[in-house]
Amino acid sequence: MSGTQAGKFLGRNLQSSSKSFLAPVAGAVALAGAGALLDWRLGLVLAVWLAAWGLNIVLTESGSPGRRFVVPTLFGITLLVLWQMSVRLFDISQVILPAPTDIWEAITTSGPVLWADFVQTVVKGALSGYVMGAVLAIATAIAVDRSQFLQRGLLPVGNFIAALPIVGTAPILVMWFGFGWQSKAAVVVVMVFFPILVNTVAGLKETDAMQRDLMRTYAASYWQSFAKLRLPAALPFIFNGLKVSTTLALIGAIVAEFFGSPIVGMGFRIKTSFGTLELAMVWAEIAVAAVAGSGLYGLVTLAEKRLTFWHPSQRAGR
Amino acid sequence: MSQDTVIKAEGLNLVFETNDGPVHALKDVDLEIDKGEFVSFIGPSGCGKTTFLRCIAALETPTGGGLSVNGMTPDEARRNRAYGYVFQAAGLYPWRTIAGNIKLPLEIMGYSRADQESRVKNVLELVDLEGFGKKYPWQLSGGMQQRASIARALAFDADILLMDEPFGALDEIVRDHLNEQLLQLWARTNKTIGFVTHSIPEAVYLSTKIVVMSPRPGRITDIIDSPLPKERPLDIRDTPEFLEIAHRVREGLRAGHAYDD
Amino acid sequence: MRNVLPILTVVAVLLGVWYLAVAPMNFRLALDAATRGGADVTPATPDEQGQTGLIRLMLDNPSVMPAALSFERPRLPQPQAVVVEIYENTIGLARNCEWQGFGGERDNWSPLSDGCLRVIENRRSLIFHAWQTLAPTLLGFAIGTGLGVLLAVGIVYNRTMDLSVMPWAIASQTIPILAIAPMVIVVLNAVGIQGLLPKSLISSYLSFFPVVVGMVKGLRSPGAMDLDLLRTYSASGAQEFWKLRLPSSLPYLFASLKIGIAAALVGTIVAELPTGARFGLGSRLLTGSYYGQTVQIWAALFMAAICAALLVWLIGAVEKRTLTRLGLVR
Numbered sequence: 001m002s003g004t005q006a007g008k009f010l011g012r013n014l015q016s017s018s019k020s021f022l023a024p025v026a027g028a029v030a031l032a033g034a035g036a037l038l039d040w041r042l043g044l045v046l047a048v049w050l051a052a053w054g055l056n057i058v059l060t061e062s063g064s065p066g067r068r069f070v071v072p073t074l075f076g077i078t079l080l081v082l083w084q085m086s087v088r089l090f091d092i093s094q095v096i097l098p099a100p101t102d103i104w105e106a107i108t109t110s111g112p113v114l115w116a117d118f119v120q121t122v123v124k125g126a127l128s129g130y131v132m133g134a135v136l137a138i139a140t141a142i143a144v145d146r147s148q149f150l151q152r153g154l155l156p157v158g159n160f161i162a163a164l165p166i167v168g169t170a171p172i173l174v175m176w177f178g179f180g181w182q183s184k185a186a187v188v189v190v191m192v193f194f195p196i197l198v199n200t201v202a203g204l205k206e207t208d209a210m211q212r213d214l215m216r217t218y219a220a221s222y223w224q225s226f227a228k229l230r231l232p233a234a235l236p237f238i239f240n241g242l243k244v245s246t247t248l249a250l251i252g253a254i255v256a257e258f259f260g261s262p263i264v265g266m267g268f269r270i271k272t273s274f275g276t277l278e279l280a281m282v283w284a285e286i287a288v289a290a291v292a293g294s295g296l297y298g299l300v301t302l303a304e305k306r307l308t309f310w311h312p313s314q315r316a317g318r
Numbered sequence: 319m320s321q322d323t324v325i326k327a328e329g330l331n332l333v334f335e336t337n338d339g340p341v342h343a344l345k346d347v348d349l350e351i352d353k354g355e356f357v358s359f360i361g362p363s364g365c366g367k368t369t370f371l372r373c374i375a376a377l378e379t380p381t382g383g384g385l386s387v388n389g390m391t392p393d394e395a396r397r398n399r400a401y402g403y404v405f406q407a408a409g410l411y412p413w414r415t416i417a418g419n420i421k422l423p424l425e426i427m428g429y430s431r432a433d434q435e436s437r438v439k440n441v442l443e444l445v446d447l448e449g450f451g452k453k454y455p456w457q458l459s460g461g462m463q464q465r466a467s468i469a470r471a472l473a474f475d476a477d478i479l480l481m482d483e484p485f486g487a488l489d490e491i492v493r494d495h496l497n498e499q500l501l502q503l504w505a506r507t508n509k510t511i512g513f514v515t516h517s518i519p520e521a522v523y524l525s526t527k528i529v530v531m532s533p534r535p536g537r538i539t540d541i542i543d544s545p546l547p548k549e550r551p552l553d554i555r556d557t558p559e560f561l562e563i564a565h566r567v568r569e570g571l572r573a574g575h576a577y578d579d
Numbered sequence: 580m581r582n583v584l585p586i587l588t589v590v591a592v593l594l595g596v597w598y599l600a601v602a603p604m605n606f607r608l609a610l611d612a613a614t615r616g617g618a619d620v621t622p623a624t625p626d627e628q629g630q631t632g633l634i635r636l637m638l639d640n641p642s643v644m645p646a647a648l649s650f651e652r653p654r655l656p657q658p659q660a661v662v663v664e665i666y667e668n669t670i671g672l673a674r675n676c677e678w679q680g681f682g683g684e685r686d687n688w689s690p691l692s693d694g695c696l697r698v699i700e701n702r703r704s705l706i707f708h709a710w711q712t713l714a715p716t717l718l719g720f721a722i723g724t725g726l727g728v729l730l731a732v733g734i735v736y737n738r739t740m741d742l743s744v745m746p747w748a749i750a751s752q753t754i755p756i757l758a759i760a761p762m763v764i765v766v767l768n769a770v771g772i773q774g775l776l777p778k779s780l781i782s783s784y785l786s787f788f789p790v791v792v793g794m795v796k797g798l799r800s801p802g803a804m805d806l807d808l809l810r811t812y813s814a815s816g817a818q819e820f821w822k823l824r825l826p827s828s829l830p831y832l833f834a835s836l837k838i839g840i841a842a843a844l845v846g847t848i849v850a851e852l853p854t855g856a857r858f859g860l861g862s863r864l865l866t867g868s869y870y871g872q873t874v875q876i877w878a879a880l881f882m883a884a885i886c887a888a889l890l891v892w893l894i895g896a897v898e899k900r901t902l903t904r905l906g907l908v909r
Contacts, residue, residue, distance in 0.1 A: 060739040075743035153585030171868030217403040250755035297753035310412035
């Protein structure tokens with residue numbers, strides 16, 4: 001680009017950006033001012049919100065390489081700050097909504113309790129059930145793989161059952177398997193089974209006619225073409241089911257505890273802390289659940305990246 | 319039947335039952351292909367050229383007539399792994415490297431590890447892809463992918479190579495280049511090649527025998543034995559002999575079309 | 580239509596497994612009752628029975644089998660017992676009420692007889708409970724979908740919103756937020772928000788994110804060529820939205836709506852669970868589990884399944900009509 005061109009380009013850019021900046025800024029100031037007239041606290045909250053949003057706009061427009069990370073982080077922090085400010089400024093009761101700092105305090109002071117609950121609910125209940133359910137579902141999909149007839153029946157039925165409120169089986173399974181983690185694992189098995197089954201069956205059907213013909217020209221046996229062609233081709237689908245199921249597993253394990261549990265577990269803690277109005281503890285458990293949920297999802301995503309690096313959806317970065 | 323007849327079709331018929339009634343995909347096809355020949359099948363879509371190739375490969379089952387491959391039924395030949403098949407698309411597995419893709423048939427057919435490695439090395443050289451063994455298919459251009467899929471079909475000891483419009487999806491320049499390479503490869507390996515195409519220059523340039531087919535019902539209208547020498551530089555396509563054969567092929571195709579109008 | 584037979588087969592297999600499981604599941608309970616009732620059973624004492632394998636017990640005591648199959652408070656009821664329970668609490672109630680109810684305690688303007696009205700208001704009626712669950716689900720679903728579509732449009736057209744919100748919208752789907760649904764209700768009750776709204780809030784939250792994610796994907800689905808074509812017509816932003824982006828987003832939207840409505844229903848049911856809600860399918864599940872009324876639990880569960888199926892089917896029907904009219908499917 002020559003000097004004059006660059007100059008023109010810059011000038012036009014500055015012009016347009018100064019024009020487009022001025023109006024929103026004036027609007028924001030006016031809005032915050034109006035809020036302040038009603039209630040100075042409201043004005044303050046609005047001012048912080050608008051300032052943070054403005055900063056985010058600037059960051060977005062800047063085109064700096066780190067913005068993909070910085071902008072959402074800033075947005076998250078803004079939400080936390082606004083939450084904290086609102087609770088403190090409007091003097092909201094602990095019983096209704098604790099401030100983030102209160103929740104953090106609950107997390108730090110009751111670490112051992114949270115850890116015990118985590119082990120009981122996530123490791124014993126959710127994870128064991130998740131693994132059993134996934135193995136069972138994939139095994140079932142492979143078992144019906146040779147029968148077109150069963151697949152045609154199983155796909156719609158499985159899809160239908162996957163849309164049902166399966167958590168509702170929790171009271172029945174708690175009655176069958178007792179209050180321990182086994183009943184929670186059972187609920188999780190039932191919840192994750194159908195999504196994974198449906199995805200695996202669909203995935204195993206994924207190969208196109210040409211690829212199957214190729215295997216035929218090699219006179220490959222059923223298991224050879226299964227192991228070398230159809231299973232790898234099905235992996236993206238299987239992982240889809242596995243990812244959807246991570247959240248279901250945690251939901252199942254926690255909700256099942258509402259129907260009966262030993263005196264440990266995240267669902268149990270949420271229920272009892274709620275009864276005694278220790279809301280900070282409830283939120284602490286929610287935070288743990290959130291981290292556990294994202295962590296589990298992250299792990300599965302990582303495995304997916306390793307195993308299906310070749311799929312177009314994973315290739316972008318390579 | 320001469321000593322070295324590899325593929326022999328006698329009164330071959332194939333009728334597909336469809337919702338709109340029966341479709342005569344192949345009608346009374348008679349053809350003999352000798353060992354080491356390069357045979358092209360040319361004709362408009364629906365003339366049954368691909369179907370015929372698939373019958374040889376036992377991917378379709380004829381409804382009448384006789385067909386033998388290496389003196390066996392096509393299905394026996396398939397189970398004896400008598401041929402390599404190259405499809406219109408490369409169809410390489412994205413989760414395997416190029417070398418891994420070429421190994422695929424070798425693994426299935428139970429070749430030893432060491433044998434696999436040396437064969438991969440050989441065929442990669444044969445198709446001019448040395449050094450690309452560790453790449454994934456999606457990191458290669460379309461022409462290179464198709465070459466890899468040819469290498470995959472060459473890796474095991476089948477003396478028949480069946481190719482179904484292997485260069486159909488590639489642009490003209492890449493196609494010329496691959497045609498040239500294919501001829502060299504054929505000269506070196508002495509395989510019998512069945513080649514489906516809808517390009518007249520491609521058919522004439524490559525083949526020792528050109529089978530002209532026409533649709534509804536799919537049948538052979540002309541079989542042309544090419545007088546061109548085995549050694550064929552690209553500019554042979556400008557010689558009068560070449561143009562004469564091309565003309566005859568075009569006439570044959572037109573004759574097949576005539577009853578459409 | 581060609582799937583009908585396979586589907587029936589799979590359903591028959593599931594039912595068969597259920598039937599086969601009834602006897603073993605309830606046998607010990609029935610044997611216990613028979614022992615206490617003084618019946619002649621082998622082995623004779625509960626202690627010995629506890630040490631004996633289930634199959635041995637079933638083979639040795641064929642006389643207890645009928646009792647096991649039709650046990651009153653079974654661990655696993657027979658399928659038809661559940662069907663009967665559902666029937667009695669829906670159509671059965673209506674039947675009874677109809678010819679009791681023509682007494683006319685109400686004014687005549689109501690087109691429904693008192694009996695019929697009572698079915699809807701009757702606390703035993705599953706229709707009543709289903710409606711208590713469905714109403715907030717539908718309201719919440721409408722709110723969640725509306726807001727979700729708006730946010731999606733914002734995200735597609737505003738780069739800052741995209742960068743700020745989208746990662747959180749995706750991350751939030753990995754959080755088992757449903758588990759705290761009951762608390763939200765109580766908190767809202769404490770600040771004076773009652774009735775339909777608290778439950779709706781949960782279902783709107785749950786249907787919100789699938790709609791946002793699906794709709795963003797849909798609005799971005801037109802390819803560069805489609806967009807360039809409109810640019811050559813020098814179409815305005817609004818024209819691009821209404822004529823290209825919105826229609827092409829609809830298949831994605833409907834897929835999300837099906838996920839969203841199922842999630843919304845689950846949300847309402849879970850929200851009813853430990854909060855001591857007195858009405859709704861969730862509360863039926865909970866009271867059933869408190870009082871060991873297994874048949875009641877199964878009936879509530881099936882009613883919930885019927886509701887979910889109906890809602891998903893309804894969206895499917897609307898989807899089919901809309902997409903057919905737009906020419907997106909044939």
